[in-house]
Amino acid sequence: MADPTFEEIAAGLYSGPPGAFVSSRKARAGEVDAEVAARILALRKPSIAAWVVNVFAQERAGRLGAALDLARELREAQEDLDAPALAKLGRERRVLTRKLAQAAGELAASRGERVTPSTLEAVEGSISAAFFDPAAAAAVASGRLVRTIDPSATMSDIRDAVAGDVPELEPVAQPPVDELQARRARRDAERAVATAEKAQASVERELTTRDKALRELRARKGELAERTAELENELARVRAELSRAEHDLPEAEQSREDAAARAEAAADALDLARKAKDAL
Incomplete structure (x- = not known):
């Protein structure tokens, strides 16, 4: 059986009981050759938050691996500028990060360690950093964190936060070109369908508006046609009355002239009668 590597020894120490770190470090150094022993004795004690992450990385590697798979998908979506997928x-990243941090805190508590809200926040920050940076993901998965990693950490910060070398990410097998093209084609097709659905919905709303306007215009046309018929009937009646008035007017004018002449004659007769009376 091969001797454990420095990284394996370090991982064991960084996931062991925090209170026994110094004594465990000394004991492990006494079991290896001088060169490795010197490196072991130089190991710094991890912060409680880093220890929580280390324990989780080693005992819940499957759950952490699922989170890192999601991280790769997230970065791919960012590269493709796929807004819906992004x-x-x-949303999945935020939910999963919170759940993983809570699970890590519960695992640490089951080992008798008190996990404060600030510790849990630092644990969540390290897991979140793993979603944004492949190097941070590798550092978290190593189980050898000396201190937690902030999402804004630089490569230098990440190297300094890990005992030993920062492990290289395993190369992710790239799908065949045809598969990549098919995936992009599907996304393009989905976007085209979404655009077409929006356009269809817009046109249908416009059609509904046009139908309503047409119904209202037809109803108005009917009302105006009825009103026109009423006015035409009224106009015909008035024209008939006008015709009758024009027909009767000459006779009425002549009758008036005759009456005026008779009135004038009667006035003359009355005047003569008065004068005759006065002469008596």
């Missing part, structure tokens, strides 16, 4: 993965 929003969906972002």
